[in-house]
Amino acid sequence: MEQGDCDDTSQSAAASRREYHKRATGRCAQSRRNAMSATHPHHDFAFRSRPRSAGACIVIGTLIAAAACGGAAARDAETLPGRTRPLFEHKWLHPRDLEFSENRFTPPDSKSALVVTPSGLRAFVIPDTSERVVQITAAIPLGRSFERMNEIGAAELLSRLLSQQISDRLGPAFVGRVQTDQDVDLTRFTLRVLAEDWQPALTALLLALRQPRLDGAAIDAYRTGAGFARQTRGLGGPAFRPSVELARMLATHPLAPPDPGLTVRREAIHDFALRSLRPSAVTIGIGGGVTRDSVQRELQSLTAGWRTPAAAAGLVTAAGVGKATSDRFRTIDEPGYTTWIAAGHPMPTTPPADEAAVAVMTEILNIRLNISTREIRGLANATQLQVTGTIRHDGLLHVRSGARPESVAPIIHFSLQELARIREPGGAPTGDELEQVKGGLVFGKWQGTLDGARDASATYASEAARFGSLDRLMKWPQAVRAVTAEDVGAVARKYVHPEIMGTVVIGQIDKVRQARHPRWPVALDDLMAAARR
CATH class of the missing domain: 3.30.830.10 (Metalloenzyme, LuxS/M16 peptidase-like)
Incomplete structure (x- = not known):
């Protein structure tokens, strides 16, 4: 940098701009004169300058290539495999080292x-x-x-x-x-x-x-409706079409909604x-x-005078029946940019002793699925495991997601890998995973449903209508805290079976079949063939 390029506090902004323009114009004119002189036949130095110019170009090119390689190597050293963003260096404490005041939350009496x-x-x-x-x-x-x-x-x-x-x-x-x-x-x-x-x-x-x-x-x-809604964003609730079609493919009523038109x-x-x-x-x-x-x-x-009729019978929960099918893969062609996915299998009624461990397992798998499909590979905005079975009725254990055509097959592939991994000793949850999930279930979900008069009254009413009392609700924090890594592995081996999972894919199927992800080229047809064996 020249001395004249430095800021001069005593010089006005307009004068600074004029001075800069003058110097820049002078340099450009001098460069043009040198270029013309280098090609003029009457000057001997023009012929001597060519080797030096070629040599200088070689040196400059070498330096640029080295800098590019060095920058790429530095960038590679700062990123994790599969990531495109550099690591962010910080001095934040690990969550386990943070100190919080004691949680003194007490639900309404x-x-x-x-x-x-x-x-x-x-x-x-x-x-x-x-x-x-x-x-x-x-x-x-x-x-x-x-x-x-x-x-x-x-x-x-x-x-x-x-x-x-x-x-x-x-x-x-x-x-x-x-x-x-x-x-x-x-x-x-x-x-x-x-x-x-x-x-x-x-x-x-x-x-x-x-x-x-x-x-x-x-x-x-x-007339009974379709049982699902047209998916535009998010992974929906009970009307998420891939889940509805998956339930109809693998099970009967009441696990599957009624067929349309009844x-x-x-x-x-x-x-x-x-x-x-x-x-x-x-x-x-x-x-x-x-x-x-x-x-x-x-x-x-x-409610004065409101009585239960003598003819009213008690309520009996019906049990769904699984369908024996050799074809566990279904594709539905539908226009739209996003392809929607559901992969899972029916899940029997959960005994009360397993309920807390199943809840912990579900949350751990949701964290792992998000890391595997989104954080590491960038395949989808979200991938969720949902378990609709409870201690009162059968349900469906299934993974939901939505993505571009080239990401559909890799999402299914890596999701099934994560479900299989948690069943193995090497995939047992770590202490950090357990603490994170338990805190979320107790201080997040459970406490959130009881925090405030409106939420607490609605939660008490729903719980009493379902189970007859609030005993299960009030004992939930203790049940969650008692879950161990061995408990999670046991319920995973008992309830999670990737080898029998069915899959429903809804979207532009031809594009999905032809698409290949540049880094994880899993083919949808290969997954379909494996499911039909």
């Missing part, structure tokens, strides 16, 4: 929150005077796992009829939100209203459950409603800006 009406209806009321919103949740054992063979489709139809009746009773002036969520064994109707509107909302909800209008014309016109008889809906909508089967959760005494009076008034 469920005993003081419980209200039982003379009709047998249970409610968990958790007041919070600082809240301006009230959430009312009705949890009902209403799902396809309770359908008899002549009632297939009744659970979805009944939940639709009830949801419509709740909205009708609330009226067009209602300000709030009504939401219906249906699992295989439970349906939740959730109303969120302002604190001054909780009484008419509770009235509309309970009257719809107590006096359901089972319109014959609506029942006759009903009708439901009026008698079937009546019998199903009689069993499901009993006051002793309904559990209510109310949290937010209410008082316990006012809610108790309203509940007793609304």
Whole structure:
């Protein structure tokens, strides 16, 4: 750098620019004069300069190549295999070395929150005077796992009829939100209203459950739907199409949703409603800006005289049956940039003794799948393992993902590798993995469902409707903390079987078959052939 190139605080910006332009123009003119002189035939030095110029070019080229090689080597030394980004050097502490204040979280007292009406209806009321919103949740054992063979489709139809009746009773002036969520064994109707509107909302909800209008014309016109939604982003919930198609390929009702286009008889809906909508089967959760005494009076008034009919039978959970199929690979052609994937197999009902270990195993596998397919190889934004089986009913253990055509086969390949690895002694979870997952399950998920009046009341209602009490919920942290690496390996060998997994791929199948990833060229046709052996 020349002295004149340095900043001069006493010189104005405009003068600096003029001086810079003058020097730059002078250098360019001198360069042009030298170039013209080098080619002029009347100067002897022009012929002597050529060897020096060639030699200089060789030296400069050598230096540039060496610098490039050195830079590439330095970059390679700063990256992990498969990564494109350099390592970030930092002085952060390892999570195990961080010090936190003791977690003193205590869930709301469920005993003081419980209200039982003379009709047998249970409610968990958790007041919070600082809240301006009230959430009312009705949890009902209403799902396809309770359908008899002549009632297939009744659970979805009944939940639709009830949801419509709740909205009708609330009226067009209602300000709030009504939401219906249906699992295989439970349906939740959730109303969120302002604190001054909780009484008419509770009235509309309970009257719809107590006096359901089972319109014959609506029942006759009903047909079961496709069971899935068009996937555009994310990995969805129960309507994720690859998972629905996988369940239909490998199992029967109730693990698989009903086939589209089925009708439901009026008698079937009546019998199903009689069993499901009993006051002793309904559990209510109310949290937010209410008082316990006012809610108790309203509940007793609304449920007075509500009795369980003598003809109402108890609820019995139906068991799904696995299908014996030699073809465990299915492709569905569908337009779209992203190809969606589900790979898995049916999972039996989990004994209570294995439940915590299965939850820990699931979270560990989710971490490993994310590292294998996203962090190391960049194949997908997300790859998830979902286990829908519980201690009450069968389910589906499966991996979900979505990616570009060239990444589909590698995702399936490396996901199955991770599922197989956790079954082996060399794939046992490390101490860090166990601590991370246990902390997430207890301080993240469990505590999150009980933090606040609205969430806690809804969680208590759902748990009591499913299991009859809150014992399992309150003992969950201790059960999770007691899980060992040996427990995880044992449940992995018991429940995870990559060799029998079925696979569903939905997308532009021709492109997926032709595509090859430049670094992991796994072919979809090879995976399909292996699945059919």
